[in-house]
Amino acid sequence: MHALTKQLSEYMLEKYQLTNYILHESYYDRHKLNDQTVYSFETFWIPSGTSIIEEEDGMMLPKGTVQITIDPVTKRTTTLSLHGPTYLHSVPDDLRDPTTRIAWLESETDMIHGTHFMLEEENDTFFSYVSCHEGIRLSSGCFIHLTLTENGQLDELFLYGPHALDHRVNQEPFTLTLEDIDSLAKQQIKWFSYTKPGHQYAHTVVETIVTQEGSSLVPSKLDFTSSIEVNDVLSWTGLPSKMHERYPYQSGETVTANDVITQTEHPDFRPIQQETMNACRIVIKDIIQSEYPADSGQWMIRHIYRQHPYLAVTLSRAHPTSYVEQHRRVTIFLDEKTLHWISLTDDQELHTVFDSVSAPELEDEQQDIIFNALRPYLLLTPRYVFAASKGQYVLCGLLDSNHAYLPATNEVVLLRNL
Structure with missing residues (x-):
């Protein structure tokens, strides 16, 4: 076993007190995050006295297996997955209480809620968080997915993306307004087809990143590094x-x-x-x-x-x-x-499937009617966007709308109702 592998394994053994476990498998992997190479150390720990069941289509891990992935440089945990009821040191027995849940996430991720990450989606057993800088979301940033069992025990913690404390952010006040980008917003009106009796297409404003100078910005395709x-x-x-x-x-x-x-x-x-x-x-x-x-x-x-x-x-x-x-x-x-x-x-x-749907030809007057109908429903939200050319996050505006215009009835409706 390599000295680094031994050191990282012993670190996990101590942090989660895996004294009744055996390290079954470990390996290294690497990923591209923004403009950097990030490594991970992935491990599978099985309870002492158990064994892997070999099957035709692969292997079955025994109940109680713990999957842990950490960043080998910072030693931050990026995956903590429990295969069956398992007690782990430092993990609360019940994470349904918001105060308990947030305190544990802060200690586990080394981030502060509201400053470095914020809630995006939740239900009874699933919580999704996104990284932010002082409450403003970052793109692309870190995603935190927390899944619980029905009785509130940890099922899986999964982090992906650049860690909030590693962000390079060009902090500045957000001064962009909808009035500043009227002309650009009108250009973002796009049609789309949907299936509903008596209707064929609708119009909405597509999600667009806008710089504070008022120009549209296409976020870097971070996976196409050598494109x-x-x-x-x-x-x-x-x-x-x-x-x-x-x-x-x-x-x-x-x-x-x-x-x-x-x-x-x-x-x-x-x-x-x-x-x-x-x-x-x-x-x-x-x-x-x-x-x-x-x-x-x-x-x-x-x-x-x-x-x-x-x-x-x-x-x-x-x-x-x-x-x-x-x-x-x-x-x-x-x-x-x-x-x-x-x-x-x-x-x-x-x-x-869309070939039979023809794009509607719009006169300038029709374009104005659609835009004026949608304008009260436009959203402009501050968003830090990673600019590969600058190697840092810059403050932009996210232009979007939750509504669509129906030309057949001259109605404005919620997109989720279509």
């Missing part, structure tokens, strides 16, 4: 240069304790070299030509990005003439080392 925008139309004559067979999926490289110690960067952060992109384009052209032989000039490579151990390539129709073609996407996975073809996914069927 390259290509926008290259594929055309061909004759036969493909090579016929490609599909290869099976493969697992990624094993993450080791040494990777944690040296803080090795996630492979997806490595830039894609020009020669790799050129070779990738040739393979993609061959695959598209063999799969859609009559579609020369109809497909465009949009993005190439890493999703270790693969290169992912997204394509769309170059000259869309319908709803389906406009939104249709094809995603192809290639082995990042050999460029072997792994998979192709075409979401055409997902959008076909």
Whole structure:
């Protein structure tokens, strides 16, 4: 056992007093969070005297198994899952009382309620919290999901995302108003179809992030760290240069304790070299030509990005003439080392259901009518949004609405009622 693995295991053993447990399995993993590589140490502890039951479709953990995941650098717990009734040191027997629940979450997460995290959703046995900075939500931020049993005992605590104390926030007063973004808000009116007798479509204002300067902001696609925008139309004559067979999926490289110690960067952060992109384009052209032989000039490579151990390539129709073609996407996975073809996914069927619905043509006067009807129901909420170019969270406004306008009846209704 590596010295770091031993140290972290002993830390969990002491923190939760797992004296009647045996460490059955442990391994390291790594993730991309904002612009950083974050590691985790995942463990499964089984009660002494029990054993794993091997089955055809996998293994069954014995009752009382405890799953614990921690950040190996900060030692903060990110997963605490109990498989059956289990008593753990430092975990209250009943978490239904709000005061008890919040106090335990604060001690377990090293965050302060109302300052670093706030409630988003709750029912009798499930509580969802999101990270915030002084009461203002962060995107993307940390999610905390707490599940209880019917008698209030812990079932699972799960945290995902950048920890609130690690946030880099550019704090400033929120001065943006709806009047400042009237013109932009009107541009965000979009139609959507829904099924209800006598109706075909409705209008609403789509959720939009707006900077304090009054411009719309598309939050960074944090998973596409190495993404390259290509926008290259594929055309061909004759036969493909090579016929490609599909290869099976493969697992990624094993993450080791040494990777944690040296803080090795996630492979997806490595830039894609020009020669790799050129070779990738040739393979993609061959695959598209063999799969859609009559579609020369109809497909465009949009993005190439890493999703270790693969290169992912997204394509769309170059000259869309319908709803389906406009939104249709094809995603192809290639082995990042050999460029072997792994998979192709075409979401055409997902959008076909909407093909018979035509987008309404709106005159300026109709646009004004719809916007004026929806304007009293517009919401502008402060939101810190991570800006990858700045490496920190900046204060923006979240433009949204819970209502929709029905042109058939000139009504404004709640979206949840449609």
